[in-house]
Amino acid sequence: MSATPVVRVNSLSKSYGTFPAVQDVSFDVQPGEVFALLGPNGAGKTTLIRMLMDITRPDSGTVEVLGRPVDGALKARIGYLPEERGLYKRSPVGELLEYYARLKGHDAAGARKLTTAVLERLELAPWAKKKVTDLSKGMQQKVQFMTALIGSPELLVLDEPFTGLDPVNVRMFEEVIAERRAAGATVLLSTHQMNKVEELCDRALMIHRGRRVLYGQIRQLMREHSDDSVVVRTNLDVSRAPGVSGVEKDNGSVRVHFTTESGPNELLAWLAANRAEVEEFRHMITPLEDIFVRVVAESGGAARSTVEGSTEVRR
Amino acid sequence: MNWRRVRTIAVREFLTTVRRKAFLLTLFLMPLYGVFATTMGFLPTMLAKRSTEARVIAIVDPARVLGAEPGQDVAMDEEWKARFFTAQNDAVRAFDKNEVRAILRLEPDYLSSGRTVQYRHQGGMISSRRVGPPITDFVRRRLLEQRVDKATVERALDPITDSVYVANSQGGFEPENLTKRLLLFLVPMGFGFILAVGIFSAGSYLLQGLGEEKESRILESILALVTPDELLAGKLIGLGSASMLLVLLWGTLGGVSLLFQTANMSLPPSTYAIGALYFFIGYFFFASFMLGIGSLVSTYQEANQWAAMTSISAMFPFFMISAILDQPNGPLATVLSILPWTAPVTMMMRLPAGGVPPWQIALSLGLLLLATLLMLRAASRVFRIGLLLYGKTPNLPEILRWARSA
Numbered sequence: 001m002s003a004t005p006v007v008r009v010n011s012l013s014k015s016y017g018t019f020p021a022v023q024d025v026s027f028d029v030q031p032g033e034v035f036a037l038l039g040p041n042g043a044g045k046t047t048l049i050r051m052l053m054d055i056t057r058p059d060s061g062t063v064e065v066l067g068r069p070v071d072g073a074l075k076a077r078i079g080y081l082p083e084e085r086g087l088y089k090r091s092p093v094g095e096l097l098e099y100y101a102r103l104k105g106h107d108a109a110g111a112r113k114l115t116t117a118v119l120e121r122l123e124l125a126p127w128a129k130k131k132v133t134d135l136s137k138g139m140q141q142k143v144q145f146m147t148a149l150i151g152s153p154e155l156l157v158l159d160e161p162f163t164g165l166d167p168v169n170v171r172m173f174e175e176v177i178a179e180r181r182a183a184g185a186t187v188l189l190s191t192h193q194m195n196k197v198e199e200l201c202d203r204a205l206m207i208h209r210g211r212r213v214l215y216g217q218i219r220q221l222m223r224e225h226s227d228d229s230v231v232v233r234t235n236l237d238v239s240r241a242p243g244v245s246g247v248e249k250d251n252g253s254v255r256v257h258f259t260t261e262s263g264p265n266e267l268l269a270w271l272a273a274n275r276a277e278v279e280e281f282r283h284m285i286t287p288l289e290d291i292f293v294r295v296v297a298e299s300g301g302a303a304r305s306t307v308e309g310s311t312e313v314r315r
Numbered sequence: 316m317n318w319r320r321v322r323t324i325a326v327r328e329f330l331t332t333v334r335r336k337a338f339l340l341t342l343f344l345m346p347l348y349g350v351f352a353t354t355m356g357f358l359p360t361m362l363a364k365r366s367t368e369a370r371v372i373a374i375v376d377p378a379r380v381l382g383a384e385p386g387q388d389v390a391m392d393e394e395w396k397a398r399f400f401t402a403q404n405d406a407v408r409a410f411d412k413n414e415v416r417a418i419l420r421l422e423p424d425y426l427s428s429g430r431t432v433q434y435r436h437q438g439g440m441i442s443s444r445r446v447g448p449p450i451t452d453f454v455r456r457r458l459l460e461q462r463v464d465k466a467t468v469e470r471a472l473d474p475i476t477d478s479v480y481v482a483n484s485q486g487g488f489e490p491e492n493l494t495k496r497l498l499l500f501l502v503p504m505g506f507g508f509i510l511a512v513g514i515f516s517a518g519s520y521l522l523q524g525l526g527e528e529k530e531s532r533i534l535e536s537i538l539a540l541v542t543p544d545e546l547l548a549g550k551l552i553g554l555g556s557a558s559m560l561l562v563l564l565w566g567t568l569g570g571v572s573l574l575f576q577t578a579n580m581s582l583p584p585s586t587y588a589i590g591a592l593y594f595f596i597g598y599f600f601f602a603s604f605m606l607g608i609g610s611l612v613s614t615y616q617e618a619n620q621w622a623a624m625t626s627i628s629a630m631f632p633f634f635m636i637s638a639i640l641d642q643p644n645g646p647l648a649t650v651l652s653i654l655p656w657t658a659p660v661t662m663m664m665r666l667p668a669g670g671v672p673p674w675q676i677a678l679s680l681g682l683l684l685l686a687t688l689l690m691l692r693a694a695s696r697v698f699r700i701g702l703l704l705y706g707k708t709p710n711l712p713e714i715l716r717w718a719r720s721a
Binding site: 050053054055057071072073075076078080081082084085086087088089099100102103104105144147148157 | 316317319320323324327528531532533534535536537538539540541542545699
């Protein structure tokens with residue numbers, strides 16, 4: 001990863017009184033990737049995002065976005081959907097979006113044009129003149145999403161974008177995120193919906209009690225937190241295969257565990273060499289949600305984190 | 316600070332404020348209320364003049380100390396007459412028939428004892444007060460006319476009629492101008508009032524707007540686009556402009572109505588210039604204070620309470636208005652016009668009276684400016700931290716720590 005990161009966070013800390021909200025967190029987000037920020041409630045995600053957006057100032061550490069510290073001018077290049085939803089309730093939707101576009105530095109004509117485009121993309125054009133308060137909750141969330149999207153920002157920071165949406169709108173949000181990514185935008189996504197993280201994201205950072213506990217490629221994290229076992233349904237007795245340390249019978253199938261020197265590839269080669277009839281061969285990967293729960297439980301004491309594929313233990 | 320963003324925020328704040336029902340009501344109803352209040356002041360007199368009710372007082376004077384014949388009607392003033400009786404019963408009959416409004420009985424030993432008795436209808440505080448002075452003056456005049464010459468009566472009733480000269484700013488004296496005397500009362504009142512209402516209404520809108528924004532949780536997405544200082548500046552300028560609109564309209568209306576009342580309205584232009592300075596700096600002083608407070612409260616309702624408390628405390632000079640106007644250069648007026656919290660309103664009351672030493676104006680403006688800069692700085696710091704606080708309102712030591720923090 002040689003390109004300049006879109007987000008570079010170095011040893012960031014922030015306390016509220018005696019409560020440490022974020023402690024010595026470092027990570028980066030690469031151009032064009034969809035990056036997940038994970039953590040249980042109260043882990044420090046919102047504080048971290050606010051420091052990223054220069055809404056809250058850190059006690060120590062540095063934040064760089066798009067190659068420099070965040071300032072007023074840079075904010076126009078970032079689209080932010082906060083978890084705390086809020087809109088000017090009495091403002092007409094179109095007027096509100098134009099206001100956001102103007103704050104991002106566009107002139108009146110440009111702001112109108114951008115507003116029309118984003119309203120059409122999110123299928124809310126007929127509601128442009130309606131007041132926010134007249135819209136349903138889901139529609140209001142779409143408007144909030146539009147305030148982040150307007151002006152095609154280079155970095156999108158989306159905090160719980162799918163909360164409260166119906167499946168049709170969830171699909172629409174996913175499509176828009178994919179479109180923005182294809183257009184070159186980078187996305188930082190904070191969500192508790194682990195299936196969405198698995199579907200959409202490349203890498204993830206997980207914090208707990210303000211500290212980094214997981215960080216890296218999502219596939220790699222999942223592999224690392226899996227025991228590399230496979231589920232096989234075959235006519236041969238796989239317990240006799242070399243490198244197999246144990247088997248568990250599971251509803252007609254067999255779950256196979258390996259010694260540290262062996263793995264699924266060796267078993268596959270053995271099955272092929274013995275001309276086995278194989279009905280099922282499935283690599284068991286622990287879902288991200290299970291990893292999340294396990295890490296949170298484990299990191300009540302020591303915090304474990306993975307950096308660029310290696311595993312380290314911090315105290 | 317990006318001034319383009321500040322302008323965008325200011326324009327929005329201005330438009331949102333001037334479209335508020337409360338603003339429009341204040342803008343148009345306040346002058347109407349002024350007209351209404353003035354009219355109401357004259358109404359009792361106007362109604363009394365139009366009344367067809369008998370404006371006759373019965374005077375029962377058995378000793379005839381006032382020298383009138385029984386049954387004789389004597390004018391007390393342009394409105395009221397006195398009808399003389401020697402028998403109480405005759406007066407009571409006239410009262411029962413509504414021929415007389417009240418009865419004044421002078422006891423037979425009135426000259427030595429001064430004892431009188433009044434009989435009148437229940438209630439009627441206003442009418443009884445209206446009737447009071449002409450009777451006293453009338454009795455006094457009749458008593459004197461019976462005993463001394465006419466010229467002495469006139470002198471006794473109106474002993475001091477000389478012209479009044481007042482000290483002027485050139486160190487001499489000039490004839491007192493009654494119009495100017497009226498102006499010396501009306502102009503400070505008007506100036507102080509317009510200034511106070513202009514400043515505090517804008518400050519209140521500011522506080523309420525911020526309360527609404529906090530309640531609707533919109534601030535986080537706005538702060539992702541602008542810096543807290545840009546938001547603060549945009550709000551101050553936008554709402555200050557809305558307040559300026561109020562002041563200009565009321566000031567124009569007030570000026571025009573004063574011109575109607577007197578052709579001789581002449582205050583030095585410097586008074587208006589200094590007034591504008593006090594308005595400008597005073598607005599920023601109170602508005603930044605209210606913004607700081609506004610960032611700490613969680614709800615619209617809480618914001619409203621603070622707006623009212625701030626306005627009432629800063630209107631303190633109005634509670635002292637008689638003392639200030641009585642001695643515009645006395646110690647109370649001087650101290651209040653120098654302290655930043657009360658300076659804008661008090662100085663505007665003092666200035667039209669004249670004689671305010673320039674050093675006091677300079678000191679007062681200087682202190683106000685300094686206090687405003689400090690207030691803006693503290694507000695900006697508290698604003699940055701307080702904006703995203705919800706729920707518990709911080710205590711004073713916490714607020715002071717934020718105000719001092721970098």
